Amino acid sequence: MALLLAGDIGGTKTILRLVERTVNGEMNALYEFRYPSGEFPDLVPIVQHFLTEAAIELNFAPEPEKACFAIAGPVVNNTAKLTNLPWVLDAKRLEQELGISRVSLINDFVAVGYGVCGLDAEDLHTLQVGKPRQYDPIAVIGAGTGLGNCFAIPEANGVKVFSSEGxxxxxxxxxxxxxxxxxxxxxxxxxxxxxxxxxxxxxxxxxxxxxxxxxxxxxxxxxxxxxxxxxxxxxxxxxxxxxxxxxxxxxxxxxxxxxxxxxxxxxxxxxxxxxxxxxxxxxxxxxxxxxxxxxxxxxxxxxxxxxxxxxxxxxxxxxxxxxxxxxxxxxxxxxxxxxxxxxxxx
Known part of the structure; x- marks a missing residue:
């Protein structure tokens, strides 16, 4: 069993989720909370507050081994500057200040690319059955505030997602x-x-x-x-x-x-x-x-x-x-x- 920390970081809100990964690869959400991003000077105090609240809720002090934060904006070399917040995030700094051994920052739509591979059947509606091929590329497109694009290539232990500005x-x-x-x-x-x-x-x-x-x-x-x-x-x-x-x-x-x-x-x-x-x-x-x-x-x-x-x-x-x-x-x-x-x- 491994404890993971997942985050969706935006200019308006930050959503954090503590996840337990079982030995057979299943992901079980243990605790989740949403915070107004603008009320905090940085991501670190939000995570610290979240882990304190999670400890009260779960009756044990969670110590995530790894963390990944999806950022609403460009991510370059594991660093990011949020568009609507005065936050400058760096994965190495987050590792040190949060005491988490591995931290990764990814673009929010790249996170969607990884996410589609972790969905259950009830999370999807099929528009066209087609003739799926297990080892062929996967594409993701999504209209919202803008129009996100990404694609994924299957690998031995999952997929590798690549961003796009299509x-x-x-x-x-x-x-x-x-x-x-x-x-x-x-x-x-x-x-x-x-x-x-x-x-x-x-x-x-x-x-x-x-x-x-x-x-x-x-x-x-x-x-x-x-x-x-x-x-x-x-x-x-x-x-x-x-x-x-x-x-x-x-x-x-x-x-x-x-x-x-x-x-x-x-x-x-x-x-x-x-x-x-x-x-x-x-x-x-x-x-x-x-x-x-x-x-x-x-x-x-x-x-x-x-x-x-x-x-x-x-x-x-x-x-x-x-x-x-x-x-x-x-x-x-x-x-x-x-x-x-x-x-x-x-």
Whole structure:
């Protein structure tokens, strides 16, 4: 038995989980707690506070042997500077100050890549069974605040996950309506190119809605319109009081607002096409996983079929993409699971 410490470290919140790894490789969560990151000067006091609380809860003083922290931001040589916090993290310093023999820092979406390999069947929804190959690459894509990408290569004792910045590639329109969307965004932002994540992300949902609204595709409902106007008035503020993307998605799933329905149709099709582009590039017969904060919340829309039609619509490559297993991640703690998987491999 080994004790592991896993963490999901963000600018707003820090989630820590103490995990017991049994001799047969099973991972059992012993204790978990969430902390407001901004109330602490560094990660070290959070971990110390967590271990003290865990000792009270578990009736023994836990001494993790290894730890892995998933960081919302770039990680270079096991160091990281968080975007929205004055924290500078270094794995070696954390080892010394926390008394943990091995500490690793990884990007939060790399943690998702490790996490998908540690999920149970009930944590996944199969969109396409395909013809899985055990030793072939695995791809992960996830729309949330941005658009995360990573891929994994199977190894003798698990997988090796590699980060990617594929979400910053160019948005490639596939229809006249998407070409109009591209031109709209170029003019609106006064920039020379549009990245994929400007369309396939939470912000992308809002951008598509604004495009359709401004093009008078359909009348704007009072309920959704009020949320959009409130959000637009808060642009530039660090804290937002509304979530327009969630409001649009909810209205679309309830089929109570035509503008929202068309917005989500465009979004889902663009998401499927981008996932298909990743699949064409990597041929991940080990599986392509749809993660991120949006997909599981709009599963009914994805199940309608346009996502997979856009995914496989690659001309002469259609038959190859039909062989790739496609699974949607339902467990929103997949990154924390991945941090534990990574810690176990240290």
């Amino acid at each position: 979400g910053h590639g160019d948005f490639a329109p596939r229809s006249e309506l998407e070409f109009q969307l591209l031109k709209y965004l170029l003019a609106k932002h006064d920039i020379a190119r549009i990245s994929i994540e400007r369309v396939v992300s939470g912000q992308g949902i809002v951008s598509i809605y604004q495009f359709l609204r401004d093009r008078k595709f359909a009348a704007e409902s009072a309920e959704v319109g009020e949320i959009i106007k409130k959000w637009e008035s808060e642009i530039g503020k660090s804290e937002k009081t509304v979530d327009p993307g969630a409001t649009i998605a909810k209205a679309a799933m309830e089929k109570c607002d035509r503008l929202s329905e068309q917005t989500m149709q465009m979004f889902v099709e663009a998401y499927g096409a981008v996932a298909g582009n990743m699949a064409v590039s990597l041929l991940p017969y080990g599986g392509l996983y749809i993660a991120g904060g949006i997909a599981a919340k709009i599963l009914p829309l994805i199940q309608e079929g346009s996502f997979m039609r856009a995914f496989t619509h690659k001309g002469r490559m259609d038959s190859l993409l039909e062989m790739i297993p496609v699974r949607l991640v339902l467990n929103d703690h997949v990154g924390l699971i991945g941090a534990a998987v990574c810690a176990a491999s240290l």
